[in-house]
Amino acid sequence: xxxxxxxxxxxxxxxxxxxxxxxxxxxxxxxxxxxxxxxxxxxxxxxxxxxxxxxxxxxxxxxxxxxxxxxxxxxxxxxxxxxxxxxxxxxxxxxxxxxxxxxxxxxxxxxxxxxxxxxxxxxxxxxxxxxxxxxxxxxxxxxxxxxxxxxxxxxxxxxxxxxxxxxxxxxxxxxxxxxxxxxxxxxxxxxxxxxxxxxxxxxxxxxxxxxxxxxxxxxxxxxxxxxxxxxxx
Amino acid sequence: xxxxxxxxxxxxxxxxxxxxxxxxxxxxxxxxxxxxxxxxxxxxxxxxxxxxxxxxxxxxxxxxxxxxxxxxxxxxxxxxxxxxxxxxxxxxxxxxxxxxxxxxxxxxxxxxxxxxxxxxxxxxxxxxxxxxxxxxxxxxxxxxxxxxxxxxxxxxxxxxxxxxxxxxxxxxxxxxxxxxxxxxxxxxxxxxxxxxxxxxxxxxxxxxxxxxxxxxxxxxxxxxxxxxxxxxxxxxxxxxxxxxxxxxxxxxxxxxxxxxxxxxxxxxxxxxxxxxxxxxxxxxxxxxxxxxxxxxxxxxxxxxxxxxxxxxxxxxxxxxxxxxxxxxxxxxxxxxxxxxxxxxxxxxxxxxxxxxxxxxxxxxxxxxxxxxxxxxxxxxxxxxxxxxxxxxxxxxxxxxxxxxxxxxxxxxxxxxxxxxxxx
Numbered sequence: 324x325x326x327x328x329x330x331x332x333x334x335x336x337x338x339x340x341x342x343x344x345x346x347x348x349x350x351x352x353x354x355x356x357x358x359x360x361x362x363x364x365x366x367x368x369x370x371x372x373x374x375x376x377x378x379x380x381x382x383x384x385x386x387x388x389x390x391x392x393x394x395x396x397x398x399x400x401x402x403x404x405x406x407x408x409x410x411x412x413x414x415x416x417x418x419x420x421x422x423x424x425x426x427x428x429x430x431x432x433x434x435x436x437x438x439x440x441x442x443x444x445x446x447x448x449x450x451x452x453x454x455x456x457x458x459x460x461x462x463x464x465x466x467x468x469x470x471x472x473x474x475x476x477x478x479x480x481x482x483x484x485x486x487x488x489x490x491x492x493x494x495x496x497x498x499x500x501x502x503x504x505x506x507x508x509x510x511x512x513x514x515x516x517x518x519x520x521x522x523x524x525x526x527x528x529x530x531x532x533x534x535x536x537x538x539x540x541x542x543x544x545x546x547x548x549x550x551x552x553x554x555x556x
Numbered sequence: 557x558x559x560x561x562x563x564x565x566x567x568x569x570x571x572x573x574x575x576x577x578x579x580x581x582x583x584x585x586x587x588x589x590x591x592x593x594x595x596x597x598x599x600x601x602x603x604x605x606x607x608x609x610x611x612x613x614x615x616x617x618x619x620x621x622x623x624x625x626x627x628x629x630x631x632x633x634x635x636x637x638x639x640x641x642x643x644x645x646x647x648x649x650x651x652x653x654x655x656x657x658x659x660x661x662x663x664x665x666x667x668x669x670x671x672x673x674x675x676x677x678x679x680x681x682x683x684x685x686x687x688x689x690x691x692x693x694x695x696x697x698x699x700x701x702x703x704x705x706x707x708x709x710x711x712x713x714x715x716x717x718x719x720x721x722x723x724x725x726x727x728x729x730x731x732x733x734x735x736x737x738x739x740x741x742x743x744x745x746x747x748x749x750x751x752x753x754x755x756x757x758x759x760x761x762x763x764x765x766x767x768x769x770x771x772x773x774x775x776x777x778x779x780x781x782x783x784x785x786x787x788x789x790x791x792x793x794x795x796x797x798x799x800x801x802x803x804x805x806x807x808x809x810x811x812x813x814x815x816x817x818x819x820x821x822x823x824x825x826x827x828x829x830x831x832x833x834x835x836x837x838x839x840x841x842x843x844x845x846x847x848x849x850x851x852x853x854x855x856x857x858x859x860x861x862x863x864x865x866x867x868x869x870x871x872x873x874x875x876x877x878x879x880x881x882x883x884x885x886x887x888x889x890x891x892x893x894x895x896x897x898x899x900x901x902x903x904x905x906x907x908x909x910x911x912x913x914x915x916x917x918x919x920x921x922x923x924x925x926x927x928x929x930x931x932x933x934x935x936x937x938x939x940x941x942x943x944x945x946x947x948x949x950x951x952x953x954x955x956x957x958x959x960x961x962x963x964x965x966x967x968x969x970x971x972x973x974x975x976x977x978x979x
Binding site: 466477553 | 720860871
């Protein structure tokens with residue numbers, strides 16, 4: 324009995340030693356990969372930051388109004404945000420490769436799935452950023468043009484433009500990462516269609532007078548208004 | 557030469573056949589068939605009588621007219637043997653034309669004229685707009701003579717104005733440019749002006765012709781280039797300026813985008829010059845330095861106030877990012893005041909403009925958007941001006957204008973503080 328127990332313990336110890344002997348080199352490889360990843364990610368971050376500084380992305384972001392949103396959300400500047408994103412995406416990729424080297428059963432498939440998603444997530448973030456910049460720029464341009472021309476409800480026009488571009492950007496980003504692709508397309512089509520249909524009904528039926536006034540103003544009154552104000556130069 | 561890369565071969569051939577000239581009259585055109593003939597006659601008459609011994613060329617640069625402008629120019633050149641009184645030119649007055657682009661652009665037109673002036677080694681050049689219906693031979697001579705005979709490098713026109721005409725120039729462009737660049741040139745933004753071959757060569761060397769500010773208002777950029785380059789500038793009183801119905805000029809929004817956008821851009825690109833510039837100095841002036849006639853009728857201004865009030869309310873976040881808290885609060889307060897007692901004080905107006913200029917420099921938002929956000933505030937100032945001066949005499953208005961100019965100069969250190977502050 325005693326011998327059996329000792330033999331069992333010896334076997335367990337031997338298995339443990341064997342397991343450690345197998346696992347330790349893998350762990351070391353993983354750590355090396357993670358360290359190399361850290362170095363590569365840092366180098367890429369530095370390069371991207373330098374390139375973005377040269378291309379004056381922060382100024383563009385400031386002009387388009389995206390920086391204001393970043394500040395409101397207590398986020399760093401656009402250059403810093405994109406550089407850090409690249410750093411984390413790259414390093415995460417290396418960490419996942421490292422973990423896969425450990426050979427833990429079951430984890431392999433999940434990691435490879437996640438690994439495949441990383442570039443898509445990065446592209447989706449980029450799409451959202453571009454959508455944000457475009458929406459801000461165009462909605463502000465519309466607001467200024469409408470205010471200066473004296474059109475009614477300039478904020479409504481501005482927010483409508485912002486909403487449509489945001490909806491488009493969000494649906495594109497979700498489609499990019501493959502989240503409920505069919506649902507997203509259907510939802511976007513319904514929202515966009517309903518929005519345009521609502522506008523058509525409101526403007527065509529509910530606001531016939533407004534439509535007439537708008538067209539009259541656009542086609543005839545604009546010239547008259549131009550001369551109502553004194554010649555500036 | 558740089559100009560060889562963009563001037564068309566046919567245009568170059570025409571210029572080469574002319575050889576060198578002493579004076580050049582440039583006429584940029586776009587759908588001016590009905591008025592071009594008169595402009596050409598005035599230019600030719602002026603050259604014939606005032607520049608008898610000089611070699612001269614009249615240059616028409618067209619921006620893709622869809623009417624018969626180009627044919628009018630070509631046919632008028634074929635007229636021969638007219639009867640001319642008094643002295644006539646001893647030399648042939650050459651005529652050259654080119655199509656600089658398929659769409660009109662003041663900057664591209666001037667680029668072609670300046671390149672031609674440089675190639676022909678012209679000593680004095682004048683730009684005349686065919687949209688101006690009151691051009692006389694003396695106008696052309698008065699723009700060319702100070703350059704050719706007095707050695708000036710830039711000659712701006714001075715126009716006789718009615719009381720309520722050109723208010724953007726009187727309330728913003730002249731006082732601000734005077735305070736910033738230190739030269740009292742009243743009509744920096746005009747359709748007629750004169751310049752030397754030396755200034756043309758300097759301008760040609762600058763790689764800024766693609767910039768929107770230069771494309772829209774090249775004349776002001778040219779004047780500021782002359783000022784910052786230490787060249788001699790002057791102005792000549794031409795009289796009252798009549799405009800053909802087709803050439804009434806841009807509306808208030810477009811005018812502000814073009815002129816204020818140009819002024820801010822010139823401030824940005826010439827900051828090394830003006831940041832250390834002391835107060836303004838008068839420039840050489842031929843004739844009276846202003847003439848306001850009391851014949852103008854004040855425009856109806858009820859709607860102007862509504863546009864100001866709604867603009868201040870609708871653009872609140874945008875104005876908040878451009879203006880200081882104090883200035884923004886003052887503007888919001890006057891927007892809520894009673895329309896009949898409304899007053900947009902000169903001090904607040906100057907402070908507002910300087911904060912806009914500094915925000916343009918720090919790019920707090922898209923620069924064209926920033927300039928557009930000024931439109932409602934200008935309308936407020938305009939309304940206040942009209943309310944105050946409906947029954948004022950021309951002398952009172954001129955005195956107020958001078959006070960405004962001095963206010964711009966008084967507050968210049970405030971602009972420099974905001975301009976040089978870290979964003």
